[in-house]
Amino acid sequence: MTELVLEFEGLRCGYADTEILHGVSGSLKQGQTLGLFGRNGVGKTTLCRALTGALPLLSGEIKLGGQPLDRQPAFARRRKGISYMPQTGMVFDNLSVRENLSLARSDLQVAPYFERFPRLAERLDQLAGSMSGGERKILSFVRVMLEESVVAILDEPSEGVQPENIENMQQCMLEKQKLGCSFILVEQNVNMLMTASDALLGLDSGRTVYEADGPNFDRDEIVSVLTV
C-alpha cells in the first residue's frame, strides 16, 4: 500500500474575524497528486497557505510523514520539504531569470527544464518583471521543481500558460513523482486536473463537497462543483 505523506484533519482558518475553511480534511500519498478545485473564492489558496504555515489554524491537525506539522512555523515546514508555488507574486521582478532560478538552492539540475521550456534559457539575463504572465508562471514552476521537495503545492500553475507548456509541466510533475515527490495541484483547468491527479478534493464555501480517487474521474461531477 502506498504510504500517506501528508494528512490534514478538520482544518479551520481564515482572515481576521472571518472563518474561511470550516473543517477541511484530506490526505496525500507518496508520489501522487491531489487535485484541489472549486470556484473562485471557495478557499483553495487559503488551504494551501494553511498547509505551508503562512496562515495560522483556528483548529485542526496537519501531519507530514506521520509527524505533527501544524505547530511548526513556515520556514521549518519548508526545511521539511514543503514547497509552494503561489498563484500570484511568484517571482522576484527585479531579479533576472538566472537569479530567480538560483534561489531554488538545490543540487537538482536546471538543464532538463531548459529543454522543456527553451524560452527560459533564451531569457536568462532578462528581468523576471519584464516577462509575460505565462513566462513568469513557467519560471515560478521551474523554480519549485528545482527544490528538493517532499510535497510541492502548486497554486494554479497553468493559468495563462499555453497548452504545449501545460503538457510540459505535467511531464515535469510525473518525473518528480517517480522520484517520490507528491503534489497538491490547485487547478481550474479540468483537463489538467483530471489527467494530472491521482485523487481529487473539491471545495465549496470552505467545505469539502467532492472527494474521489482516480484514475477514472467523472467530468460532469467535477464541472458541476466548478459551476454551482
Ligand SMILES: Nc1ncnc2c1ncn2[C@@H]1O[C@H](COP(=O)(O)OP(=O)(O)OP(=O)(O)O)[C@@H](O)[C@H]1O
Ligand atoms: N488576505 C486576505 N484577507 C481577507 N480575506 C481574504 C484574504 N485572502 C483571501 N480572502 C478571502 O478568503 C476567501 C477565500 O479566498 P481564497 O483565495 O482562498 O480562494 P480561492 O478558492 O483560492 O479562489 P481563486 O480561485 O479565486 O484563487 C475569499 O472570500 C477571499 O476574499
